Amino acid sequence: MGHARHGAGRTLAVPHGSPQHDRETPLNSGIVPAGWYAELKRWFHCAFLVISYFGVGILFYSHVERKACEDDAEPMCTEPWSPVDSVYFVMVSMSTVGYGDLAPSTPVSRVFTLFFIIYGIVVPFASLASQLATVMDHASKYFQKVIAHCFGHRDLREWFRQADEMDEVLANAPGAIIFWVSNMFVPVMMFTTWQLFCACIFMVLQDLTFPLSLYHCVVTATTVGYGDVPIMEESRPFAVIHIGVGVALLGACIAEVPALFDIRSVQIRQLEILQRVLDVEMIMQLDRDGNGVDKLEFCIGILIEIGAELAGLPLQWEDIVPFIKQFEAFDVDKSGHLSTEDLELMASTMEANRSELRKQLSRQMSMRWHHREAVPVEGSVVESPHSPICSQASNASIASWVEMRQKSLTGREVSPVLAEISPEVETIRAP
Numbered sequence: 023m024g025h026a027r028h029g030a031g032r033t034l035a036v037p038h039g040s041p042q043h044d045r046e047t048p049l050n051s052g053i054v055p056a057g058w059y060a061e062l063k064r065w066f067h068c069a070f071l072v073i074s075y076f077g078v079g080i081l082f083y084s085h086v087e088r089k090a091c092e093d094d095a096e097p098m099c100t101e102p103w104s105p106v107d108s109v110y111f112v113m114v115s116m117s118t119v120g121y122g123d124l125a126p127s128t129p130v131s132r133v134f135t136l137f138f139i140i141y142g143i144v145v146p147f148a149s150l151a152s153q154l155a156t157v158m159d160h161a162s163k164y165f166q167k168v169i170a171h172c173f174g175h176r177d178l179r180e181w182f183r184q185a186d187e188m189d190e191v192l193a194n195a196p197g198a199i200i201f202w203v204s205n206m207f208v209p210v211m212m213f214t215t216w217q218l219f220c221a222c223i224f225m226v227l228q229d230l231t232f233p234l235s236l237y238h239c240v241v242t243a244t245t246v247g248y249g250d251v252p253i254m255e256e257s258r259p260f261a262v263i264h265i266g267v268g269v270a271l272l273g274a275c276i277a278e279v280p281a282l283f284d285i286r287s288v289q290i291r292q293l294e295i296l297q298r299v300l301d302v303e304m305i306m307q308l309d310r311d312g313n314g315v316d317k318l319e320f321c322i323g324i325l326i327e328i329g330a331e332l333a334g335l336p337l338q339w340e341d342i343v344p345f346i347k348q349f350e351a352f353d354v355d356k357s358g359h360l361s362t363e364d365l366e367l368m369a370s371t372m373e374a375n376r377s378e379l380r381k382q383l384s385r386q387m388s389m390r391w392h393h394r395e396a397v398p399v400e401g402s403v404v405e406s407p408h409s410p411i412c413s414q415a416s417n418a419s420i421a422s423w424v425e426m427r428q429k430s431l432t433g434r435e436v437s438p439v440l441a442e443i444s445p446e447v448e449t450i451r452a453p
Contacts, residue, residue: 061156068153071146079112079138080105086131089124092255110258116142117269119247150266155274162208169204198286205282209275216271217243220264227257243268291328310339 084103091099103111103124111124116139126132221236230238230251238251242265253261298304308315308323315323322342330337352360354367 064156065153068146068149071149075116075142075146076109076112080108082134082138083108083111083126083131086134087124087127106255106258110253110262112138112142113262113265114247115139116147117265118143118245119242119265119269120245121247121249121253123249123252147266147270151270151273154267154270155277158209158212158271158274161212162205165208166204169200201286201289202282206275206278209271209278213243213268213271213275216268220260220268223260223264224257227260228254239264239268243272245269288328288330295324295327 084105084107087103087108088100089103089107091101107124113119114121114124115135126135217236217239220239221232224230224235224238225232228235228251234251241248305315308319310319322337322339326337326339332341349360350356352364352368354364354371355361357364
């Protein structure tokens with residue numbers, strides 16, 4: 023029943039309440055769809071998974087399984103499961119509630135159900151829970167904005183951004199109560215409101231008292247599913263909705279707690295470091311090259327110190343080195359800054375490399391065509407254009423040229439230009 027909320031984690035790069043795949047950055051703005059279109063696309067994908075899962079369940083169980091007749095006309099009377107029964111059983115199974123009022127009765131059905139349940143938990147129900155958690159995140163973010171507007175409270179991240187002086191940050195940073203209330207109020211209220219609403223519906227559908235109806239709703243949402251309150255045939259369509267939404271909401275609420283503990287611990291650690299007096303030991307720990315601590319070393323060192331993560335793993339200096347090397351490759355004039363001149367020079371150099379490579383390709387193709395058209399003299403030996411001697415010689419010459427151009431451009435073995443010309447180089451190696 024647990025569900026991992028999108029974007030939750032210990033890294034400060036992902037704010038609470040904002041799914042990571044929704045964040046638009048300068049690097050992904052032209053690649054990853056953002057906004058309502060991406061959200062609608064995910065909802066359609068979720069609906070397809072859930073509906074197709076229910077469809078397979080209806081086709082299988084309504085043709086394989088049988089139950090006792092509802093009217094009890096004969097003691098041994100049985101009838102096939104109705105589509106409502108099949109959907110109800112599928113939802114009870116993939117949500118792990120498992121009332122036990124309907125169950126597979128044949129060996130074939132049990133084997134099918136074994137794999138069907140596992141797939142249902144991992145794929146369609148996880149997708150449904152993820153989408154409901156996203157709705158909860160959006161509502162929580164809106165509630166935090168309301169609190170900030172009405173009471174002037176801000177989370178620690180916004181406090182750091184808006185505080186003019188460091189003393190204001192240390193003296194007036196939001197406390198634990200504000201943090202927990204602003205982050206957990208909406209999830210708890212959504213879950214509680216849904217259970218109260220469903221309890222009222224079950225009171226009408228099943229003629230239950232409100233305490234018993236609420237008891238049934240909460241036991242179901244926790245996936246305990248005692249089954250002591252039987253679900254009548256006419257109540258099963260609504261029970262399907264109650265189970266799907268209720269279990270997903272509770273799973274999202276529970277997933278919030280450890281994620282918020284991690285976020286809060288990082289925030290506290292951040293405050294502790296801001297209050298820490300800079301000493302020689304700290305400088306020695308942050309210094310990477312023995313020339314003192316520059317701005318880059320200080321910022322990255324502090325992020326490592328407070329437990330920042332990259333793709334779920336603790337951030338290390340080795341994770342930053344490839345990006346530093348990439349920056350140095352882009353910085354053609356070695357000024358330490360990427361300017362328009364750097365980008366223009368990089369583009370012109372890459373275009374020159376591509377143009378020269380095309381010439382080399384053209385020469386090689388002409389050489390091969392010449393060998394094909396040449397008529398051999400009797401008693402002479404003419405190398406085939408596909409012979410190892412011919413192909414190896416031409417490929418070696420072009421490969422050495424590519425290596426020379428890379429070194430002349432960047433002064434190192436690896437260059438971003440390789441990514442641009444590698445498809446064309448591969449065509450050289452083709453027979």
